[in-house]
Amino acid sequence: MSLDSSAQATDAPLSDAAAALEYGIPPKQRFNPFHWMRREPLGALGLALIIIVSVGAAFAPFLNTFPDPREQGLGPPLEGPSADHWFGTDRFGKDVWTRVLHGGRISLKIGVATVLIGTVAGTLVALLTAFTGGAVDFVVGRLVDVIIAIPSILLALVLYTSVGQDLPDLPVLPRQEFVLVIAIASFFMPGTYRIMRGMVLELREQQYVEAARVVGAANFRIMWRHIAPNMAGLMIVITSISLPAAILAEASLSFLGVGVEAGTPSWGADLSGTTRTYFIAGPWLAIFPGLALAITVFGFNVFGDSLRDTLDPRLRGRI
Amino acid sequence: MRDNENYWNRLRSRPLSRRRFLVGSGVAAAGSAAILAGCGDDDDDDDDGAAAATAAATEAAATEAAAEATAAATEAAAAADEGDAKRGGTLRLWKAQEDAGLDPGIYHLNNTEIIYSTMTQPYTYQPTKNIFAMDGMAGYEQVDPTTFVWSIRPGMKFHNGDAVDSEAVAFSFGRLTKLYDLINPHTTRTGFVFVDDFEATDELTVTEHWNRPNADAPVYRARHYYSFVNPRVVDEQGALEGEWTAPDGSTEDVYSVQTLPEGVGSGPYKIVRRDATGTRTERWPDYHKHTPADDGFVEDGPYIDAWETRIMPDGAARKAAFLAGDLDVYAAIDPLELPEFESVDHVNVVELPAGGTGYLGMDGGKFHDKRSRQALQKSLDYERIIQTLWTAGGKLAAPISDLIAAYQKLSQEELASWYRWDPQEARALWEAADFAVPVEKIKLFGAVEDPLLSDVTQLYAGMIQEALGVETEVELVDQNTWAARATDVSTDVKDWELLSYGNGSAGGTTGVPNDTHLIHFDPRGYGLNAFNHWAGSPRPEVAADSEVLIGMLTAQEAETDPEARAELLTEVQRWILDNHYCNWRMPISSVSYYGFNKRLQDFGQDDWLNFYDRRRESMWLSEA
Numbered sequence: 001m002s003l004d005s006s007a008q009a010t011d012a013p014l015s016d017a018a019a020a021l022e023y024g025i026p027p028k029q030r031f032n033p034f035h036w037m038r039r040e041p042l043g044a045l046g047l048a049l050i051i052i053v054s055v056g057a058a059f060a061p062f063l064n065t066f067p068d069p070r071e072q073g074l075g076p077p078l079e080g081p082s083a084d085h086w087f088g089t090d091r092f093g094k095d096v097w098t099r100v101l102h103g104g105r106i107s108l109k110i111g112v113a114t115v116l117i118g119t120v121a122g123t124l125v126a127l128l129t130a131f132t133g134g135a136v137d138f139v140v141g142r143l144v145d146v147i148i149a150i151p152s153i154l155l156a157l158v159l160y161t162s163v164g165q166d167l168p169d170l171p172v173l174p175r176q177e178f179v180l181v182i183a184i185a186s187f188f189m190p191g192t193y194r195i196m197r198g199m200v201l202e203l204r205e206q207q208y209v210e211a212a213r214v215v216g217a218a219n220f221r222i223m224w225r226h227i228a229p230n231m232a233g234l235m236i237v238i239t240s241i242s243l244p245a246a247i248l249a250e251a252s253l254s255f256l257g258v259g260v261e262a263g264t265p266s267w268g269a270d271l272s273g274t275t276r277t278y279f280i281a282g283p284w285l286a287i288f289p290g291l292a293l294a295i296t297v298f299g300f301n302v303f304g305d306s307l308r309d310t311l312d313p314r315l316r317g318r319i
Numbered sequence: 320m321r322d323n324e325n326y327w328n329r330l331r332s333r334p335l336s337r338r339r340f341l342v343g344s345g346v347a348a349a350g351s352a353a354i355l356a357g358c359g360d361d362d363d364d365d366d367d368g369a370a371a372a373t374a375a376a377t378e379a380a381a382t383e384a385a386a387e388a389t390a391a392a393t394e395a396a397a398a399a400d401e402g403d404a405k406r407g408g409t410l411r412l413w414k415a416q417e418d419a420g421l422d423p424g425i426y427h428l429n430n431t432e433i434i435y436s437t438m439t440q441p442y443t444y445q446p447t448k449n450i451f452a453m454d455g456m457a458g459y460e461q462v463d464p465t466t467f468v469w470s471i472r473p474g475m476k477f478h479n480g481d482a483v484d485s486e487a488v489a490f491s492f493g494r495l496t497k498l499y500d501l502i503n504p505h506t507t508r509t510g511f512v513f514v515d516d517f518e519a520t521d522e523l524t525v526t527e528h529w530n531r532p533n534a535d536a537p538v539y540r541a542r543h544y545y546s547f548v549n550p551r552v553v554d555e556q557g558a559l560e561g562e563w564t565a566p567d568g569s570t571e572d573v574y575s576v577q578t579l580p581e582g583v584g585s586g587p588y589k590i591v592r593r594d595a596t597g598t599r600t601e602r603w604p605d606y607h608k609h610t611p612a613d614d615g616f617v618e619d620g621p622y623i624d625a626w627e628t629r630i631m632p633d634g635a636a637r638k639a640a641f642l643a644g645d646l647d648v649y650a651a652i653d654p655l656e657l658p659e660f661e662s663v664d665h666v667n668v669v670e671l672p673a674g675g676t677g678y679l680g681m682d683g684g685k686f687h688d689k690r691s692r693q694a695l696q697k698s699l700d701y702e703r704i705i706q707t708l709w710t711a712g713g714k715l716a717a718p719i720s721d722l723i724a725a726y727q728k729l730s731q732e733e734l735a736s737w738y739r740w741d742p743q744e745a746r747a748l749w750e751a752a753d754f755a756v757p758v759e760k761i762k763l764f765g766a767v768e769d770p771l772l773s774d775v776t777q778l779y780a781g782m783i784q785e786a787l788g789v790e791t792e793v794e795l796v797d798q799n800t801w802a803a804r805a806t807d808v809s810t811d812v813k814d815w816e817l818l819s820y821g822n823g824s825a826g827g828t829t830g831v832p833n834d835t836h837l838i839h840f841d842p843r844g845y846g847l848n849a850f851n852h853w854a855g856s857p858r859p860e861v862a863a864d865s866e867v868l869i870g871m872l873t874a875q876e877a878e879t880d881p882e883a884r885a886e887l888l889t890e891v892q893r894w895i896l897d898n899h900y901c902n903w904r905m906p907i908s909s910v911s912y913y914g915f916n917k918r919l920q921d922f923g924q925d926d927w928l929n930f931y932d933r934r935r936e937s938m939w940l941s942e943a
Contacts, residue, residue, distance in 0.1 A: 072778045073707035078655050091655065092774045093707055257767060262793045263777040274774055276635035280659050 036310065043306020049299030053292070057104030064098040069265040078282045088284040090275060096284060100292050102265040107296065110180055111247040113173065118185035118246075119239050122192025123231060130200035131223055141197070144190045152187035153252060159183040160258050176261045184249045188242050199234055203227045233311040240304030244297035251293055267293040405622040408940035410919070411647045412628040413637050415768035416798045417595060420577035423546040424495045425504040428798055431543060432628050433593070435933035436600045438546035438584040439475065439483070443615060443934050444538050446723065446830030447925040451537070452613035454934065455483065455547055455585070457523075459537065464879070465529040467536060473523055475607045477549040478589055479582025485519035490550040492517040492525075497563040497573040503808065508843060509833045509876065510539035534879045535831045542829065548576060549583050556580040587621045587936060597629040609936075615923060621936035632768050632797075641914060642666070647940075648922075649914035651825035653771070654711035660914050667915045669924050673714070674722045677823030677905035678839060679763075679779060680805075683851035684756060684812035687858035691752035692899035695817070697745035698786030699779060701738045705906045707778060708771075708823065712909035718892045720835035722828040725881055728889045737896040738906075742786035749787045755858065756812050760790045764815035766801040771822035779819065779905070793819075806848045811857055818849060825911035832888055833876070839902050840895050842869055852901035864898055918942045 037044040056063060065086065066074050072092040079089045087096035129137040147155065160183045167182065169175045203209065204227060212222050251268025253259045260266045270289040279286045418430035423438060439455035457470045475483035492511065499508050513533045518526045529536070539545070557574025564570050576583050579590060585607075588600035602624050609616040629646075631637045638656075641649035644665050652660055652668065660666050679695070686692045705713035715734040721727040761783060765776045773795055780791040794815065796804070805818050828835040838844040842865035847853035854865040871894060875887035894900075915922055918941045 070777065070781060072774065072781065073703055077707070077710055091653070092778065262773050262795055263780075274634065274771060277638055277653075278655070279635075281656055 040306040040310065042302045043310075046299040046301065046303030046306065049295050050303055053104055053296045053299065054108065056101055057108050060098075060101035060105055064095075064101050066095045066098045069094070069099045069102040070263045078278060080282070081284055087288040088282060090270075090282070090285055091278050096270075096288055099265040099270055100267070100288050103267045103270055103289060104292060104296070106177070106260055106264060106266040107247050107250055107268070107293070109173075110177055110184070110250045111243050113181045114184040114246040114250070115188060115239050115242045117181060118188030119192050119235060119242065121185070122189040123196045123235055125189075126193045126196035127200055127223055127228060127231070130197040131204055131219065131227065137197075140193075144193050147186070147190045148194075152249070153256075155187050156183035156249065156253060157256070157258060159186055160253070174261070176259075176264075180250060180253060180259060183253070184246055187249075188246065192238055192242070195234070195238060196231060199231055200227060203230055237304065237308040237311060240300060240307050243304070244300040247293070247297055247300070402617070402619065402622075405920075405939035407622075407624050408942070409625040409627050410623045410938070410940065411645060411916075412626060413631045413640070413646055413648075414597075414628055415630070415632050417630055418593075418598075419799045419802070420575075421579045422498075422575045422577045423543050423548070424491075424498045425502070425575055425577070426507075426544065428802055432626060432933055433579065433590060433598055433600065434543045434546055435586070436588040436626055437478075437579065437586040437590055438543070438548070439586050440543060440546050440934065441469065441540045442613075444541040444830060445614070445923075445925060446538075446828055448614075449830075450614055451541070452615050454609070454616065455488075456540075461537075464532040467527040467529065468520070469525040469527070471523040471525065472607065472609075475547075475585055476605060477547075477552070477582050477585045478603060479549065479552065481549050481551060481582065483547055483585050484522050485525045487550055488525050488547055489517040489519040490553075491548045492527075492545060494548070494553070494573065495544060497571070498560065498575065501561040501563055501573055502575075503848065507539070507542065507544065507834060507838055509838070509841065509872075510536075510542065510544065512843075513876070531877050532879050533876055534881075534884055535833065535876065538829060538831050542834075547585055549585075552576070552580055552583040556583075588626060595630065597627065599625060599627050601625040612937075615935045615937055617936045622939035634768075641916075644916065647916040647919045651822075652912040652914050653824065654709075654908075654910070654912065657912060660912075665917050667917045667919075669913045669915060671825075671911050671913060671924065672722060673908050673911050674720060674826040674828055674835070675716075675823040675907035675911060676821035676826045676836065677716070677775065677907055678818070678820050678836075678902055679905060680818035680820070680839070680845070680850045680902045681852075682813040682816055682818075683846075683853075683856055683858060683861045683901065684810070685754065685758050685816060687755060687856070687861045688753040689860070689899055690748045691754065691758075692903075694745045694748035694752060694787060695783060696737075696899055696903050697739065697741045697748065698783045699905075700740040700782055701906055702740070703782075704778060708775060709906070709908045713823075713906045714909050716823075716904040716907045718836055718840055718895045718904060719832045719888060720826075720828045723830060723832060723835065726832050726885050726888045728885055729892055734896075745786045746788065749789070758789065758816060760792055761787075761816040762792045762794055762814075763817045763819045764801065764804065765793070765795050765819040766798040767795040768798045769822050771824060772819065775822050775905075776819040779817075808848060811851060813851065821905075823905060823907035825908070825913070833872075836904065837872060837891070839904075840868070840900055841872060842866075842901075846901045850901045864900060868894065868900060 061067070065084075072094055074095050075085050075089040075093050077089060077091050077093050079085055079093075081088045085095050085097065087100060089095060090099075125140060129140045160179055163179070163182070167175050167178050170178055173181060204222075209222060209226055212226050217225075247267075250259060250266070251271065254266050254268030255272040257272065259269050267289045271286065271293070275285050412432055414429045414432065416429050418433065419427040421427075421430050421433055423434045441456040441459075442454045443452045444450070445452070453472070455472055455475060457472045459470070460468045462468055469488070471483065471485060471488055477483060477487075481487075492514075493516070495511050496514070498504055499511075513529050513531050513536070515528045515530050518528065520526045527536070553574050553576050554572075557576045557580075560573050560575050562570050563573045581589075587603060587606045589603045590598065591601050592599040602620070606620045608620075609618055612618045629640075631640065637646070637649065640646045642660070642663050649660075657668065660668050681692050681695065686695070701715065715731055715738045717727060717729045717734055719727050761780075763776050763780050763783075765772050767773065773793070776793050776795070780793050783789070784791040795801075801820075804814065805820075807813070826835075833841070833844075840846060842853040846865065846868075852861055852865060854862055854869060856862045856865065868891075871887070871891045875884055875891055878884040878887055913924070920939050920941050921935075921937050923935050923938070
């Protein structure tokens with residue numbers, strides 16, 4: 001690199017490609033979705049499944065065959081799949097297709113809300129404590145150790161029963177769903193914190209952070225402008241990989257009877273309670289909600305896996 | 320370059336990665352699902368049926384042959400051999416939850432298997448046969464309309480060796496009145512409210528002095544509340560419930576025995592385990608003889624050695640355990656499940672008359688205005704409820720069980736005039752009704768252990784919301800919490816609006832109209848304990864209605880002529896339905912099905928309708 005070329009750069013800004021050539025930086029590749037699908041066919045399949053499930057959930061009021069998924073007596077009890085009831089009916093004549101569609105709304109809503117809260121909170125705490133270091137980092141670290149030592153479902157159950165009654169109804173989340181979100185997020189946050197803390201410890205030793213410190217940047221500015229943006233990729237990956245686990249956790253809690261309000265369509269709830277008594281007499285009661293749950297979780301899993309490889313190949317196998 | 324590589328080559332060359340694991344798991348899961356779906360309904364049902372029929376025929380033939388062979392032997396030797404052959408084994412039962420106490424005078428849920436097996440009652444009564452089978456009593460005599468004399472079976476002992484005598488029996492019965500006065504328990508007070516005192520006349524005779532006649536007194540004494548308890552153990556090891564003041568002003572400490580300490584009972588079994596997993600009772604070798612042995616009893620005590628009761632809150636787990644042969648009794652099979660049960664070789668499905676119960680109790684603190692209760696009842700579509708819930712047929716249910724045919728004179732047609740769905744009128748009544756406490760949301764409160772109740776309650780909730788335009792909520796909690804909150808009498812206003820209980824699928828009767836089901840309307844029974852409908856209510860209209868109903872209930876109890884009593888009972892039922900008082904019986908199944916393991920013999924199927932099944936000592940296990 002010469003002074004002349006630097007002068008040239010100030011006179012006329014280089015294009016990205018020219019700058020890359022000039023400074024020896026590999027040229028930035030334009031994202032080609034078709035190329036990505038060829039490279040990551042399973043990821044593409046996962047994305048397709050996610051889109052299908054999300055569209056089904058989002059447009060459930062238009063795709064369902066009966067308006068109210070809670071309504072009983074819509075058809076004969078325990079009727080198999082038919083033209084009137086595509087996925088059959090349950091013991092009380094509720095339409096299973098309608099419930100599966102609406103169940104996706106609950107599962108996805110709780111899953112997304114849970115992961116967002118858990119990931120954002122875990123990342124913020126990691127950023128603050130790991131960057132600050134010292135006693136705060138030590139205390140929070142040990143606290144997280146304690147939380148991780150408690151079985152996750154047990155922790156969720158304890159939170160559900162202890163603080164559940166005190167939480168308010170939110171506009172988009174009724175109290176019972178809000179409780180679920182808090183309960184499930186509570187066991188995602190420590191895991192996110194652990195991973196993110198490691199990354200912050202690594203990043204804060206980087207030369208550009210030292211450079212920022214040398215030029216007098218404040219701690220907050222360093223965290224916000226130099227470290228946080230470099231955590232985004234990992235955060236996205238963690239989010240995509242945690243989402244299926246969150247959906248399964250909602251299903252598990254609903255299965256244990258502490259999930260959404262009785263009667264609310266939810267894949268987990270529909271695989272539990274009275275329904276289980278009729279799985280032999282009506283196997284479609286298990287197959288369709290189970291399949292919806294399995295497809296969604298599978299889709300998020302493989303998509304998250306591909307996303308991780310794409311965004312940061314170095315992380316392959318580490319998360 | 321990575322981009323030029325073939326994806327599948329890269330995939331193959333990789334070690335086992337998370338993604339590969341996921342792919343493999345997905346394929347395996349899909350394959351398993353397909354296999355399961357394919358195997359769900361195979362074509363050999365008929366073969367199974369034929370095999371079952373053949374097996375049944377073979378079994379029947381074998382039984383017949385065995386009976387003939389037995390008849391050929393000498394009568395005495397055969398009886399002895401048969402008795403020996405029947406002895407042994409463990410009866411395997413289940414219950415949904417732990418008991419919350421065992422004192423027979425304080426009725427709690429989930430304890431009858433212990434009380435019936437470890438304690439002695441006067442006798443059992445089978446309403447379907449109108450039979451009194453003597454247990455701790457040897458006989459009784461109605462000396463005059465207000466004097467009743469008992470003869471106690473001689474030779475009985477409590478488990479600690481103390482004699483069961485008239486003092487103990489008089490103490491046991493008299494304690495109920497005192498417990499009721501002190502802690503207002505669940506006990507059916509109508510069984511003793513007419514009694515002035517229980518007097519120990521001589522060592523083996525107890526005389527009841529009544530202040531008025533009572534038509535049901537003998538039947539009441541068959542209930543488990545009237546179990547004999549050892550006075551010495553109760554006073555020495557019981558928990559003090561309080562100081563009771565007698566009418567003459569004297570006082571007395573009253574104790575309960577919620578843990579049934581050693582020596583308190585005199586039944587055929589003793590408790591050997593009672594914990595969070597269940598209970599186990601085993602034979603007490605010094606149990607007294609029943610000579611002669613009435614129906615359901617055996618001279619030398621029960622055939623079965625032990626009872627093991629597992630706590631199984633989950634309905635699906637109970638069903639699976641029963642179908643796997645790990646339980647001997649499974650009550651209330653849904654008709655939709657019948658093919659599943661009937662296809663299992665070791666299962667004996669018995670069809671019994673319907674005696675189910677389903678209620679929506681109303682909080683009188685909020686629904687004191689008759690119009691509000693009427694609005695709730697008119698918001699329910701009874702025909703749709705029956706169609707949705709009762710695939711084998713359903714019917715409307717009156718305040719008295721139609722299993723007590725002698726007293727139930729209301730026809731289905733007549734009942735339909737009260738059970739009328741009219742959403743417009745319901746809303747008009749609701750809007751016109753007076754509410755001392757605003758009702759912005761109607762919470763229907765039930766217990767989670769009942770596998771059908773959740774959906775049944777949601778069905779009611781949906782109809783009420785649709786008809787009245789008021790938001791509804793279903794809250795389900797565990798059974799003991801449900802019972803505690805249901806019977807919390809510390810407040811004039813409950814933390815729920817409607818109490819949902821009973822799924823209407825199966826049940827029975829003791830033969831007493833009060834038990835099935837007037838106690839659920841009685842202002843001194845559940846009306847007081849659960850529904851804030853009682854004579855002392857701060858809501859004047861509820862208090863006035865309660866006084867009227869108490870008068871009618873008292874009059875019918877005192878009427879000993881069956882025909883005249885039936886008339887009075889019909890009047891009571893009409894009054895309850897006209898005034899929408901306190902509670903509302905919901906439609907029930909027309910038929911009920913019970914499953915028994917085929918190894919359980921002589922289980923007395925009618926007894927399963929009248930609550931005395933657990934006292935049947937003649938049950939035996941064929942594989943014991």
